[in-house]
Structure formats: C-alpha cells, structure tokens
Amino acid sequence: MRISSKQITLLVLLALIAVAPFFFPSSFYYRVGALVFINGLAVVGIVILTGYAGQISLGHAGFAGIGAYACALAPAHLGIHVGLAAILGALISAVIAYLVGRPILRLHGYYLGVASLGFGILVAMVLSNEGQLTGGPDGIAVNDLGLRSVLNDMGLSLTNSEFWYAFSGLTLVVGAWLALNLYNSPTGRAWRALHGSEVAARTVGVDVARLKLQAFVISAVYASIAGSLLALQNRFITPEVAGFMHSIEMVTMAVLGGVGSVLGAIFGAIILTVLPQALTVFAEHEMMVLGLVMMLVMIFMREGVVPTLLRFFRGRGE
Amino acid sequence: MPELMQFLFSGVTVGAVYALVALGFTIIYNASDVVNFAQGEFAMLGGMIAVFAVSAGMPLPLAAVVAIIVTGLIGIGLNKLAIEPARGAPVVSLIIITIGAAIFIKGATKLIFDKQLHRLPAFSGDTPIQLMGATILPQSLWVIAGAIGVFIGLWLFFTRTLIGRAVLATSNNRLAAQLVGINIKWVMTLAFSLSAAIGALAGVLITPITLTSYDVGIALALKGFAAAMLGGMGNPKGALVGGIVLGLLEAMTAGYISSQYKDAAAFIVILMVLFFMPQGLFGLKSTDRV
Numbered sequence: 001m002r003i004s005s006k007q008i009t010l011l012v013l014l015a016l017i018a019v020a021p022f023f024f025p026s027s028f029y030y031r032v033g034a035l036v037f038i039n040g041l042a043v044v045g046i047v048i049l050t051g052y053a054g055q056i057s058l059g060h061a062g063f064a065g066i067g068a069y070a071c072a073l074a075p076a077h078l079g080i081h082v083g084l085a086a087i088l089g090a091l092i093s094a095v096i097a098y099l100v101g102r103p104i105l106r107l108h109g110y111y112l113g114v115a116s117l118g119f120g121i122l123v124a125m126v127l128s129n130e131g132q133l134t135g136g137p138d139g140i141a142v143n144d145l146g147l148r149s150v151l152n153d154m155g156l157s158l159t160n161s162e163f164w165y166a167f168s169g170l171t172l173v174v175g176a177w178l179a180l181n182l183y184n185s186p187t188g189r190a191w192r193a194l195h196g197s198e199v200a201a202r203t204v205g206v207d208v209a210r211l212k213l214q215a216f217v218i219s220a221v222y223a224s225i226a227g228s229l230l231a232l233q234n235r236f237i238t239p240e241v242a243g244f245m246h247s248i249e250m251v252t253m254a255v256l257g258g259v260g261s262v263l264g265a266i267f268g269a270i271i272l273t274v275l276p277q278a279l280t281v282f283a284e285h286e287m288m289v290l291g292l293v294m295m296l297v298m299i300f301m302r303e304g305v306v307p308t309l310l311r312f313f314r315g316r317g318e
Numbered sequence: 319m320p321e322l323m324q325f326l327f328s329g330v331t332v333g334a335v336y337a338l339v340a341l342g343f344t345i346i347y348n349a350s351d352v353v354n355f356a357q358g359e360f361a362m363l364g365g366m367i368a369v370f371a372v373s374a375g376m377p378l379p380l381a382a383v384v385a386i387i388v389t390g391l392i393g394i395g396l397n398k399l400a401i402e403p404a405r406g407a408p409v410v411s412l413i414i415i416t417i418g419a420a421i422f423i424k425g426a427t428k429l430i431f432d433k434q435l436h437r438l439p440a441f442s443g444d445t446p447i448q449l450m451g452a453t454i455l456p457q458s459l460w461v462i463a464g465a466i467g468v469f470i471g472l473w474l475f476f477t478r479t480l481i482g483r484a485v486l487a488t489s490n491n492r493l494a495a496q497l498v499g500i501n502i503k504w505v506m507t508l509a510f511s512l513s514a515a516i517g518a519l520a521g522v523l524i525t526p527i528t529l530t531s532y533d534v535g536i537a538l539a540l541k542g543f544a545a546a547m548l549g550g551m552g553n554p555k556g557a558l559v560g561g562i563v564l565g566l567l568e569a570m571t572a573g574y575i576s577s578q579y580k581d582a583a584a585f586i587v588i589l590m591v592l593f594f595m596p597q598g599l600f601g602l603k604s605t606d607r608v
Contacts, residue, residue, distance in 0.1 A: 056410070103593050109409075110353055114547040115592055117540070118585030129578040244540065248417060255414050287425025294418030295400050302407035 006180040009263045013176055017169040021162075030161035032277050037168040038229045039253060040269040041175045045222025046254040047265045048179055052188060053215035054195030055105065056113045058247050059120025063093045063220040064227030065127055065242025071231040072140045073133070082143045086228035090221045097220030098213065105212040120247045128239035139238035142231045164233045171229065175222060176262050182218075183262075191215055223250070256297055258304025267306050271297075320451030325573040326566070327449075331458040331527070333565020334465035335361075338520035339542025340549065340557035341468060342513035347552050348489035349509035352412045356396060356420040358539025359427075360517025363389045365530035366427055368522045369436040378439060386518045392423070393514025397507055420535060427532040440526040461523045468516055469558050476554070485509060489552065541584075548588050550601025559599060563587075 003011075020033060042064060049055050070089025071082050080088070104115040128137045148163045158166065182188045190211050194201035202208050231237040240246065249272065257268020275293060279286040301308035339357055346354045364385045371381035400415050407415075441460050446453035475482040487495040488505045496502055520538075521530065528534075545564045549556025564584050571583035591599060 050410075104589070107592055107596050110551055111547060111592055111596060111598070113353075114544055115589055118544070118589050121540075121585055122582055125579060125582050244536075251410075252414055252417060255410050259410070284429055285425065287428065288422050289425075291418045291420070291422025291425060295415050295422065298407065298411045298415045298418065299400065299404045302404065302411045 006183070009180060009261075010173065010177055012263060013173055013266065017166075017173070021165070027159060027161045030159075030165040032274060034161070034164040034168045034233055035230075036270050036273045037165075037172040038226050038233070039250075039273050040172050040266040041168070041229070042223045042226035042250050043253045043257075043265045043269045044172070044175050044179050044262055045219035045226070046250050047259060047262055048182065048191075048222070049215050049219035050251070050254060051259040051261070051265070052183065052195065053191040053212060055212055055215060056109065056251075057116040057216070057219070058113045058244075058251065059116035059118065059123075060219065060223045060250050061227075061242050061244070061246035062120035062123035063097065063223035064230070064246065065123045065239065066093045066096065067224030067227030068142075068231035068237045068241045069127060069134060069140075070224075071228050072135075072142045072237055075143050082145055082232060083147075086225065086232065089228050090224045093220045093224035094217050097217045101213045101216040101220075105209065105216060117244065117247070120242065121244060124239050124242040124244070127242055134239070137239060139236055142235050142237055144235065145232045168229050168233070171225070172266070175225075176266070179262050187211065187214065252294065256294065256304060258306040258308075260303070261306060264304050264306030268304065271305070321573065323450045323452035325569045327452055327454045327458060329566035329569030330562060331455075331461050331565070332568060333545075333562035334462045335520050335524045335538070335561075336541045336545040336564050337465045337558045337561025338468060338516055338523075339538050340546040340561045341472065341554060342517045342520075343542055343546040344552055344554050344557045345472075345485075345509050345513040345516070347546075349485055349505055350401065350412075351409065352401065352416065353543065353551075354510075354513070355413060355416040355539055355543070356423060356535075357513065357517055357542055358535035358537065359420045359423040360389050360393065360514045360535075361521035361524075361538045362530060362532065362535035363392060363423065363427065363514075364518025364521030365438070365525035365534070366431055366436065366521075366532065367518070368525065369438055369530065370431055372438060378441065382519075382522045385522055386515050389518035389521075390511040390515040393510040393512075393517075394507055396514075397510035401510070402503065402506065420539065424532055424535060431532065433532060435529045435531045436525070437529045438522070438525040455527065457523075457526045461527070464519055464523045465558070465561070468519065469554065472554055481508070544584065544588055547598055548591060550598030553598075553600045556598055556600035563599075 017037070021030070024030060024033070042060070046057070046060065049057055067086065067089040070092060071085045074080055074085035074088055075082050100119050104112060104119070107115055127134050134140060147167070148158060148160065151158060151163070190201065190206045193204070193206055194208050194211060198208055227241055230241060253268040253272045254265040255268070256271060257266065258264025275290060276286065279289050282289060297305060339361055342357045342360065343353060346352055346357070367385035367388050368381045371384050372378055376384065396419055400419055401412065404412060404415055440455070440457040442456045444455070446455055476486055477483075484495070484500045485505050485508065487498070487500055488502060492502060541564060542561070545560035546557050547560070548564060549558070549560025567584045567587055568580045572580040575583065595601070
C-alpha cells in the first residue's frame with residue numbers, strides 16, 4: 001500500500017501529539033504544547049491564504065481577536081454557551097472577512113499587506129478602546145468550556161492542562177486534515193494556479209476574485225477558532241490577541257517553517273512558540289537570540305526549515 | 319481657527335517624521351524591492367545613541383552627528399550580514415529577515431542602554447512661538463525643516479548625480495543596470511546606509527518632543543510603512559506627501575473626533591485611497607508580465 005504525503009503529514013502530526021507528553025517533566029509543558037497547537041491552527045490558515053493562494057495578510061490577528069472576544073462577550077450578552085460563542089465568532093469572522101476581503105483583495109503584494117494591517121489594527125483598537133463592553137486593555141474573563149467536567153463524569157479524568165493539550169491537538173489535526181484535502185481539490189488547484197500567475201489562471205477560466213475571497217474567508221475562520229481556543233484555555237483574554245505583533249507572529253511562523261506545506265508551517269509554530277519559552281533562561285538576551293534565529297533560518301533556509309531539510313535528505317538519497 | 323492651526327502644526331510635525339521614515343523605506347525598496355521593517359529601529363537608534371552621547375558629555379550637534387553616522391554603519395552592517403547573503407531569497411523571507419533584525423536591534427539596545435524613557439534637550443529652546451493664534455515649538459520647525467531638507471537633498475541626489483542615477487537605474491532594472499557597469503552591491507550598501515542615516519535623523523529630531531526608548535521603533539515603522547504605501551511605494555514624492563497626510567489625518571481625528579481612534583481614521587483613509595487608487599497616490603500603474 002502506498003501512503004500519500006497527506007497521510008504522512010497527518011501521521012507525523014498524530015505521532016508528535018501522542019509521543020511528546022512522554023518527554024514532559026511537568027504540567028507546564030502541556031500548556032506550552034497546547035499553545036503550539038493553537039498557534040499551529042492559525043498558521044495552517046495562513047498556509048491556505050499565503051502558501052496555496054499566494055495572498056499576504058498582516059492583519060489576521062484581527063480575526064483571532066474576534067474569535068476570542070466572541071467567547072468572552074456572547075455568553076454574557078446573548079446568554080449562549082461559550083462553545084456556541086466560538087462557533088458564532090467563526091461565523092462573524094467569516095462574514096467580516098467576506099466584506100473586508102472583497103475590496104482589499106483587489107490589491108497586490110505590499111498594498112494588500114498594508115490594507116490587511118489596517119484592518120487588524122482597527123479591530124485591536126476597538127477591542128481596547130470600547131472598555132465598557134470589552135474590559136479595555138486590561139482584558140476580560142471567559143467562561144469555562146465545561147467539556148472537561150463532562151469527560152470527567154464519563155470516567156475520563158484529565159487535568160486542565162492535559163485536557164487542553166489533547167483538545168487543541170485534536171482540533172489542529174482536524175484543521176490540518178481539512179487543509180490537506182483542500183490542497184488537491186479543484187479549489188486548491190485553482191488557488192495554486194492563481195498563486196503561480198493571476199493572469200494565466202484567469203485566462204484558463206479561474207474566477208480569481210472569488211477564489212482569493214474563499215481563501216481569505218477560510219483562513220479567517222482558522223484564525224478565529226485559534227483565537228477562541230486561546231481565550232477558552234486561558235479563561236481570560238486581552239486585546240493583544242488582535243495586535244499587530246500577533247499578526248506578524250502568525251506570518252513569521254508560517255514562513256519560517258515553510259509556508260508551502262502544512263507540516264512546515266506547524267513546525268514554524270513549534271519553533272516560535274517553544275523558543276521564547278526556552279529563551280527565558282537567557283532573560284536579557286531573549287530578544288536578540290530570537291531575532292538572530294529568525295535571520296539565520298531565513299538566510300540559510302530560504303524556503304523555510306521543513307522544505308529545505310526535505311530537499312537536503314532527498315538529494316542525499318539519490 | 320486657532321484650534322485648527324494648532325492641530326495643523328502638530329499634524330505637520332508628526333507627519334514630517336513619518337515622511338522621513340517613509341523616505342527610508344522608499345530608498346531601500348527602490349534599490350532592492352525589500353520592505354525593510356527595521357526602518358523604525360533606525361529612528362529609535364538615532365534617538366537613543368544621541369541621548370547617550372549627550373549624557374556622556376558630548377555637545378548636542380556632535381552627538382546628533384555621531385548618532386547618524388553610527389546608525390548609518392549599522393545599516394551597512396544589516397545589508398552586509400543579513401540582506402546580501404540572502405540575495406535571491408523569496409521576498410517574504412527577506413521581510414522576515416528584516417523583522418528578525420528589528421527584534422535583534424531592539425533587544426541589543428535594551429541590553430546596551432536601558433529600558434527607560436529618555437529625552438534630548440530641544441535644539442533651540444522650549445519657548446513656543448506664537449503663530450496665527452496658535453503655538454508651535456521651535457523643535458517642530460527643526461523637524462519640518464529636516465524633512466524638507468532631506469527630500470530636496472534626495473531629489474538632487476537622484477536627478478543630478480551619477481551615483482543617484484545609478485540607484486534609480488538599479489531600481490528600474492537590476493540586470494540591465496549591472497550590464498552597463500553599475501556595481502549593484504555598492505548601490506545596496508549605499509541605499510541601506512542612506513536610509514539608516516535618514517531614519518536616525520528622524521529619531522534625533524523628534525526625541526526632544528516625543529521622548530524615546532528602546533521599543534518606539536515598531537510604531538514608527540508601521541506608520542512609515544503606511545505613509546509610503548499611501549503615497550505609492552518607491553516614490554519619494556509619495557513618501558513625503560503620504561507622511562504629511564497621515565500626520566494631518568491623525569492630528570485632525572485626535573482633535574475633532576477622538577484621540578483614541580486617531581490611528582483608525584488614518585487607516586480608514588488609507589483603505590479608501592487604495593480602493594480607488596490601488597497603487598497609492600503617486601504610484602505608477604504597473605502591468606503584470608505574463
């Protein structure tokens with residue numbers, strides 16, 4: 001039986017999630033692991049937008065902010081469960097992405113970058129300025145998801161950090177599976193065609209505007225759900241989740257690992273989530289080391305860590 | 319009316335700083351197609367180095383010159399150590415390199431200097447000048463003069479000197495420029511040092527008004543980038559106008575609508591301008607090669 005690269009990616013991912021806990025000396029590592037998976041989910045969305053369809057966004061944290069604050073605000077004001085609130089947040093993100101994407105996706109390259117950046121900043125600004133609603137810059141508390149106690153009643157007792165490790169890990173697998181399926185779908189092929197050349201894609205009948213918008217909306221939903229998970233896990237959220245730095249972080253993770261592949265991007269999420277945690281021992285030098293790693297990786301592995309390594313090993317095998 | 323004048327003055331002052339940062343973006347973009355997100359850090363470095371040179375006993379003008387030269391050298395270092403080795407890498411990778419450089423420079427500054435807010439003495443006193451019912455700080459005039467001076471200098475450089483034309487030729491067509499004997503590497507080095515020096519000048523000029531610390535770079539980079547895009551990336555005139563317009567928009571929104579949402583107005587206008595003019599105010603219409 002031949003295993004497709006899609007199955008390999010999912011198997012690697014599942015193995016990683018299952019095996020990593022054996023090396024965890026304390027429950028803190030489960031928290032970092034969960035954070036890796038949540039960032040990974042947002043970054044898979046960037047892979048669809050940037051890696052597949054070739055569009056840049058410097059404002060995707062805005063959607064993470066919408067997803068996160070939906071979990072905080074919808075239960076309090078609409079009286080719905082936080083789980084439903086996360087889904088509502090994803091819907092709102094999709095609608096906003098549709099409305100915002102229509103005008104700005106006509107732009108190219110850096111112009112698209114600055115337009116999406118503007119959108120992200122607007123969201124972050126509303127979240128921190130409308131204090132009476134959002135709690136302002138200090139943040140706001142989020143209800144418990146309640147799934148852990150349900151599992152507990154069913155006889156599966158997990159600590160809080162173990163639960164979030166498993167839950168966000170599984171969400172990431174589902175997200176990665178969907179993205180991998182999209183890659184070879186007619187839509188995915190059309191995305192890659194317009195990534196290669198918009199004019200050529202249009203010539204062969206690809207509805208460029210609609211496909212770009214689809215990629216934008218789908219990646220916005222990924223970012224929104226990642227934001228919701230972050231809010232639910234921490235039970236607390238601040239406007240920083242929608243900030244410019246978070247948007248940049250998402251893009252950096254994706255590019256560092258290799259934006260063309262789901263596995264590469266998740267690897268980038270691992271590096272940029274674990275590295276700052278590991279670097280806290282360097283305290284004073286943390287930022288310098290982080291900046292240095294970013295520069296060195298991009299200088300010596302221009303297409304990202306995973307694609308470069310894959311090519312290296314394939315090249316040696318021949 | 320005095321109110322309007324007051325907002326106008328403060329808008330033009332801030333706008334002049336954005337314009338200087340945007341000019342720095344423009345020069346590097348023209349020479350290399352890279353949007354250098356470390357541009358704001360150059361402005362931060364200019365301010366910080368000048369502050370510490372003054373506190374080490376240097377007279378202010380000398381401190382300013384030292385800050386500009388040192389930052390220029392750091393710009394050359396960035397090009398030689400990080401951009402040149404990555405020649406031919408995808409543009410997104412180059413952007414990540416400059417973001418990495420920005421984080422590195424920020425971290426190094428925090429370590430070498432400190433985390434405090436610092437100020438420089440104003441160049442010619444703190445007595446506000448009365449003008450048309452409003453007041454303007456002498457330092458604001460320095461900032462505006464600086465932006466205009468740099469713009470005129472660049473304009474002369476790019477249109478009247480052989481070296482400047484070589485940079486323009488490189489931005490038009492790299493390969494063709496190389497074929498007529500232009501040393502591309504040298505042009506890149508020049509672009510980075512020039513743009514770092516202009517950034518440092520912006521930092522030195524604005525520090526007496528807004529103060530500085532190791533983390534002010536990113537906000538300046540963001541505004542400078544937005545200003546450059548508003549004017550049309552790669553066009554020095556666009557950078558100047560984009561910067562001033564952005565500064566005015568911010569000041570007017572802060573004055574008449576809400577200071578909390580001053581950045582919002584700026585970005586909404588940028589979105590609208592780009593909607594009708596996808597290449598910015600002065601950008602050239604580009605056609606895709608198939």
